[in-house]
Amino acid sequence: MSKRSPGQKQNTRLAHAGREPERFHGFVNPPIYRGSTVLFPTAAALEANEQEYTYGRLGTPTVRALEEAIAELEGGHATRLAPSGLSAIVATFLAFLSAGDHVLVTDAVYRPTRRFCDQVLARLGVEITYYDPLIGAGIKDLIKPNTKVMFAESPGSQTFEVQDIPAIAKAAHEAGAVVVLDNTWATPLFFKSFAHGADVSIQAATKYIVGHADAMLGTITASKAVWPVIARTHEELGLCVGPEDAYLALRGLRSLGVRLARHQASAIALAEWLQNRPEVARVIHPALPSDPGHAIWKRDFTGSSGLFAIVLKPAPKKAVAAMLDGLDLFGMGYSWGGFESLMIPFDPSTYRTATEWQAEGPALRLHVGLEDLDDLKADLDAGFVRLTTNS
Numbered sequence: 001m002s003k004r005s006p007g008q009k010q011n012t013r014l015a016h017a018g019r020e021p022e023r024f025h026g027f028v029n030p031p032i033y034r035g036s037t038v039l040f041p042t043a044a045a046l047e048a049n050e051q052e053y054t055y056g057r058l059g060t061p062t063v064r065a066l067e068e069a070i071a072e073l074e075g076g077h078a079t080r081l082a083p084s085g086l087s088a089i090v091a092t093f094l095a096f097l098s099a100g101d102h103v104l105v106t107d108a109v110y111r112p113t114r115r116f117c118d119q120v121l122a123r124l125g126v127e128i129t130y131y132d133p134l135i136g137a138g139i140k141d142l143i144k145p146n147t148k149v150m151f152a153e154s155p156g157s158q159t160f161e162v163q164d165i166p167a168i169a170k171a172a173h174e175a176g177a178v179v180v181l182d183n184t185w186a187t188p189l190f191f192k193s194f195a196h197g198a199d200v201s202i203q204a205a206t207k208y209i210v211g212h213a214d215a216m217l218g219t220i221t222a223s224k225a226v227w228p229v230i231a232r233t234h235e236e237l238g239l240c241v242g243p244e245d246a247y248l249a250l251r252g253l254r255s256l257g258v259r260l261a262r263h264q265a266s267a268i269a270l271a272e273w274l275q276n277r278p279e280v281a282r283v284i285h286p287a288l289p290s291d292p293g294h295a296i297w298k299r300d301f302t303g304s305s306g307l308f309a310i311v312l313k314p315a316p317k318k319a320v321a322a323m324l325d326g327l328d329l330f331g332m333g334y335s336w337g338g339f340e341s342l343m344i345p346f347d348p349s350t351y352r353t354a355t356e357w358q359a360e361g362p363a364l365r366l367h368v369g370l371e372d373l374d375d376l377k378a379d380l381d382a383g384f385v386r387l388t389t390n391s
């Protein structure tokens, strides 16, 4: 464990969490351990199976360093890594759910999470109910005797509804269910899952933690009470991550604070600028006072990241395509959290079931990267000209 004293703040911990230079000849970073076989010195040691490392799949010093850092930053008991954010979510569902159980899932959930529920959990005999992300304490009315998990994602993918996690957690715990939160948007820096009642906090580390669009990774952090179930299931499922990917995440983590500060400032500035554009019907960003989720965001979060959405005034598909196709700095691609800006169209009306997506026109999701703000505005400005001239 790295040196830690009470009262140290987040950027200090980002620089030191998970590091033990004295174990690695003074080198600041842990080495990339490649390995499957780990040798035991004696037959007795082999039989006891108690040494720190026993087999590559079960962890290496590179993997442990990242796990320790994430657990500390999330404020949880311990962390395991998964090869993607989605696999971290899948492992967590499988840890708690059996045939005949019931799970409550936010209607604003990341689509591949929804697909896993509908395709795999349903096939395994788990009953799924999607709930309005804004339901808050009202979720108690949806609880059944067999409800085992409440899955939240706040703000929600694409549509950014801010969930009342403490209220949901209270209802869940009264019913003996566990609260699993996809905390990717806020990262461990801007939302403390465990302080707000979650039992498991998941990061698609692929996004801000890796931060450079060069690796896939997921993290599962759990409270002490549910940790044994997570640790056991993670091992039983055979999940492990490559040492280079764990290393890239550690490297990304060291600059997470400064990167997020800039993502946050640029995204808010751009959101405010977009609010005044005649082509834009509304901006969906929880840090804007006009946003419906602003009050809860302000109560529970300590910052906002670079991802938000806009709804355009009605415009034909070809006009939106002309806007997007000509963008120079905003790339079109899934994922987010890297240093580069991105923009994609989306339409939740095609897959929501508990709530209805109401939009004045086409919706776009923006990830504001680390570029200079004026250049991003100029790129969007030219895009709006193409939108208007093709309408």
Ligand SMILES: *Cc1c(COP(=O)(O)O)cnc(C)c1O
Pocket: 083, 084, 085, 086, 087, 110, 153, 157, 182, 184, 185, 204, 205, 206, 207, 216, 217, 218, 335
């Ligand atoms: C990207 C994403 C995931 C999945 O992460 P992968 O590493 O792509 O599997 C999960 N949740 C949210 C909110 C995401 O944006």
